[in-house]
Amino acid sequence: MTWDVLNIIGTIAFALSGAFVAIEEKYDLLGIYVLGLVTAFGGGVIRNLLIGVPVTTLWEQELLLKLALLAMTIVFLLPASLLSSWKRLLIFFDAIGLAAFAVQGALHAKAMNLPISAIMIAAMLTGIGGGIIRDILAGRKPLVLREETYAIWAILAGFLIGIEVVNSSNSLHLYLLALLVICLRLLAVKYNWRLPRRSFS
Amino acid sequence: MTWDVLNIIGTIAFALSGAFVAIEEKYDLLGIYVLGLVTAFGGGVIRNLLIGVPVTTLWEQELLLKLALLAMTIVFLLPASLLSSWKRLLIFFDAIGLAAFAVQGALHAKAMNLPISAIMIAAMLTGIGGGIIRDILAGRKPLVLREETYAIWAILAGFLIGIEVVNSSNSLHLYLLALLVICLRLLAVKYNWRLPRRSFS
Amino acid sequence: MTWDVLNIIGTIAFALSGAFVAIEEKYDLLGIYVLGLVTAFGGGVIRNLLIGVPVTTLWEQELLLKLALLAMTIVFLLPASLLSSWKRLLIFFDAIGLAAFAVQGALHAKAMNLPISAIMIAAMLTGIGGGIIRDILAGRKPLVLREETYAIWAILAGFLIGIEVVNSSNSLHLYLLALLVICLRLLAVKYNWRLPRRSFS
Numbered sequence: 001m002t003w004d005v006l007n008i009i010g011t012i013a014f015a016l017s018g019a020f021v022a023i024e025e026k027y028d029l030l031g032i033y034v035l036g037l038v039t040a041f042g043g044g045v046i047r048n049l050l051i052g053v054p055v056t057t058l059w060e061q062e063l064l065l066k067l068a069l070l071a072m073t074i075v076f077l078l079p080a081s082l083l084s085s086w087k088r089l090l091i092f093f094d095a096i097g098l099a100a101f102a103v104q105g106a107l108h109a110k111a112m113n114l115p116i117s118a119i120m121i122a123a124m125l126t127g128i129g130g131g132i133i134r135d136i137l138a139g140r141k142p143l144v145l146r147e148e149t150y151a152i153w154a155i156l157a158g159f160l161i162g163i164e165v166v167n168s169s170n171s172l173h174l175y176l177l178a179l180l181v182i183c184l185r186l187l188a189v190k191y192n193w194r195l196p197r198r199s200f201s
Numbered sequence: 202m203t204w205d206v207l208n209i210i211g212t213i214a215f216a217l218s219g220a221f222v223a224i225e226e227k228y229d230l231l232g233i234y235v236l237g238l239v240t241a242f243g244g245g246v247i248r249n250l251l252i253g254v255p256v257t258t259l260w261e262q263e264l265l266l267k268l269a270l271l272a273m274t275i276v277f278l279l280p281a282s283l284l285s286s287w288k289r290l291l292i293f294f295d296a297i298g299l300a301a302f303a304v305q306g307a308l309h310a311k312a313m314n315l316p317i318s319a320i321m322i323a324a325m326l327t328g329i330g331g332g333i334i335r336d337i338l339a340g341r342k343p344l345v346l347r348e349e350t351y352a353i354w355a356i357l358a359g360f361l362i363g364i365e366v367v368n369s370s371n372s373l374h375l376y377l378l379a380l381l382v383i384c385l386r387l388l389a390v391k392y393n394w395r396l397p398r399r400s401f402s
Numbered sequence: 403m404t405w406d407v408l409n410i411i412g413t414i415a416f417a418l419s420g421a422f423v424a425i426e427e428k429y430d431l432l433g434i435y436v437l438g439l440v441t442a443f444g445g446g447v448i449r450n451l452l453i454g455v456p457v458t459t460l461w462e463q464e465l466l467l468k469l470a471l472l473a474m475t476i477v478f479l480l481p482a483s484l485l486s487s488w489k490r491l492l493i494f495f496d497a498i499g500l501a502a503f504a505v506q507g508a509l510h511a512k513a514m515n516l517p518i519s520a521i522m523i524a525a526m527l528t529g530i531g532g533g534i535i536r537d538i539l540a541g542r543k544p545l546v547l548r549e550e551t552y553a554i555w556a557i558l559a560g561f562l563i564g565i566e567v568v569n570s571s572n573s574l575h576l577y578l579l580a581l582l583v584i585c586l587r588l589l590a591v592k593y594n595w596r597l598p599r600r601s602f603s
Contacts, residue, residue: 022346028396030353031346045251050447052458056253059319066318076399117468118461132539137333139342141541145424145433152432195430198478223547229597231554232547246452257454260520267519277600338534340543 003171006178007104008067010097015040015068016090018134019075020083025138029076035134036072040064043101043129047122051109091189099181102127102154106161107168116162123158124151149188149195153181204372207379208305209268211298216241216269217291219335220276221284226339230277236335237273241265244302244330248323252310292390300382303328303355307362308369317363324359325352350389350396354382405573408580409506410469412499417442417470418492420536421477422485427540431478437536438474442466445503445531449524453511493591501583504529504556508563509570518564525560526553551590551597555583 018039022032041058048055075083105126109119128144128151135142144150157177160166166173187193219240223233242259249256276284306327310320329345329352336343345351358378361367368374388394420441424434443460450457477485507528511521530546530553537544546552559579562568569575589595 023399025342025347026398026400027346028348028398030350030396031343032399034346034352049250049451050457050460052456054253055251056313056315058251059315062316062318076397080400112458114458114461115464117464136337136538137343137346141427142433142539145429145436145539146427147430149432151436195432196478197428197430198425198434199428199482224600226543226548227599227601228547229549229599231551231597232544233600235547235553250451255454256452257514257516259452260516263517263519277598281601337538338544338547 003100003174006096006100008064009093010100011040011064011068012071013090013093013097014101014130015072016075016086017094017131019072020087020090021134021138021140023083027138032072032076033069035137036068037065038137039130039134040068041130042133043126043131044105046129046133047105047108047125050125051112051114051118051122053108053112092186095182095185095189096178098127098150098154098185099157099178102157102181103161103174103178105154106158107174109158110161110168116159119162120155120158123161124154127151127154127157147194149193150185152195153184153188156184157181204301204375207297207301209265210294211301212241212265212269213272214291214294214298215302215331216273217276217287218295218332220273221288221291222335222339222341224284228339233277234270234273236338237269238266239338240331240335241269242331243334244327244332245306247330247334248306248309248326251326252313252315252319252323254309254313293387296383296386296390297379299328299351299355299386300358300379303358303382304362304375304379306355307359308375310359311362311369317360320363321356321359324362325355328352328355348395350394351386353396354385354389357385358382405502405576408498408502410466411495412502413442413466413470414473415492415495415499416503416532417474418477418488419496419533421474422489422492423536423540423542425485429540434478435471435474437539438470439467440539441532441536442470443532444535445528445533446507448531448535449507449510449527452527453514453516453520453524455510455514494588497584497587497591498580500529500552500556500587501559501580504559504583505563505576505580507556508560509576511560512563512570518561521564522557522560525563526556529553529556529559549596551595552587554597555586555590558586559583 015036018036019032022035027035045055045058048057075086078086102123106119106123109122114122131144132142160177161168166177168174216237219237220233223236228236246256246259249258276287279287303324307320307324310323315323332345333343361378362369367378417438420438421434424437429437447457447460450459477488480488504525508521508525511524516524533546534544562579563570568579
């Protein structure tokens with residue numbers, strides 16, 4: 001139940017992040033819907049492809065699809081003055097989405113009896129795959145590969161589920177893990193954490 | 202029979218649109234073939250992935266593959282003076298491709314007993330998916346997300362098949378639907394129809 | 403046995419080419435790993451999708467995955483002065499990767515009883531698919547579509563296996579084919595071979 005709520009919040013937040021990027025790129029209404037949908041559902045599709053879950057499970061998520069379309073339509077109709085304050089709130093919702101998606105991605109891979117490396121990659125792809133497709137469709141370099149610790153927390157969730165520190169059949173464990181991911185993500189934004197980088201010179 | 206003809210015209214038109222983009226981007230012969238092929242076949246591949254049809258059906262389309270390669274080779278060898286007049290004709294052929302591909306995409310999704318939302322998305326993806334991959338491989342922002350009503354007619358075809366206003370086992374119905382999509386597309390080009398857009402300021 | 407060695411060299415070379423592109427684009431550590439992994443494994447995933455081999459075979463390649471991660475970590479830690487000399491060596495290793503990947507791609511398609519066109523495309527996709535995804539994730543136009551004869555040698559390998567000039571169950575044949583691809587690739591780099599191109603003007 002609570003899990004569904006996290007998932008709904010995450011899906012809407014991801015869809016809105018796609019819609020905002022599309023608006024920034026001056027895409028039209030169709031572009032807004034397409035970018036929103038790929039951000040919300042693209043990560044899960046790539047993960048399912050790679051871990052062998054049928055991609056058609058996508059079509060069983062009609063409620064999420066409708067909520068995402070509804071949220072994007074509301075944003076499209078809102079006055080510009082309201083949009084900017086929404087964008088700040090989005091960072092918080094987006095952290096919930098990252099947590100919900102990463103944990104679910106890891107659980108899917110775990111259920112397929114895949115090795116830890118696959119569980120970590122599945123958690124990461126579910127968390128960041130949609131955002132990467134969004135940025136590519138917007139003609140941008142994927143933000144998550146450049147400037148954020150974003151993906152690390154998804155990988156961490158996969159790792160903790162993979163080594164069974166987090167018991168994947170214990171709801172309380174999973175909620176605490178999601179909460180941990182949310183907190184780490186928000187701390188990373190607040191204190192501007194960065195990953196190391198190299199240069200050739 | 203007539204349907205096969207529409208499909209052949211559409212495939213060649215899509216392949217040529219990919220070839221022209223590759224030439225504009227100064228890609229070499231291989232780049233021309235690759236962009237042409239992904240434009241002609243990429244939308245169908247993505248659709249099949251998402252609705253659960255085996256992607257390997259691609260290899261049963263050898264005739265289409267050969268015709269696409271032949272058409273691109275001819276364009277590559279034609280003198281430049283002829284190319285520019287071809288490009289105008291291409292808008293007409295491309296509208297046929299959009300119609301043929303959208304209707305087929307919708308029929309595939311309908312045959313898998315998917316919900317209306319999936320039928321609309323399948324029609325859209327078959328119609329615009331190849332063009333989106335083409336633009337990304339060319340380093341461009343996908344045209345269809347920015348400046349065109351292009352995708353709307355594909356979605357409309359999916360909607361009309363999904364709600365069964367168009368009977369998907371009645372050839373006449375399907376031809377009329379394809380004709381409707383072609384006309385709407387050409388009217389949209391002629392009168393420069395646009396979708397609404399938002400801005401933050 | 404020898405084949406495994408070629409495959410390992412190729413995987414590491416492809417991973418490092420991804421890591422170098424990520425460093426050039428100032429991506430962070432995560433971006434380096436992601437670009438390296440998609441370059442090394444992306445071509446095989448696309449090929450498997452298109453020819454109907456389960457994509458999940460990816461997770462049986464844990465040794466390759468670990469070697470790729472190890473190699474990228476070493477590059478990340480090396481002083482800049484060493485990196486530039488490594489980059490030259492990489493052209494040689496990369497030719498080995500192209501040969502190993504193209505031959506394997508063709509063998510996979512041949513084992514699925516696909517037509518020659520599919521075998522050629524499978525060889526090409528395995529050889530260049532990872533590099534194309536790498537360039538797109540780096541916000542670049544795919545190098546292989548613009549300036550190189552790179553893909554031609556992969557297609558040639560697929561053709562020779564497809565028409566059975568090369569006997570796909572004879573190891574000696576396959577090694578000679580791989581050697582041929584490596585030599586042609588290195589000659590193409592040395593003498594700066596180019597494919598023909600068109601322009602509109």
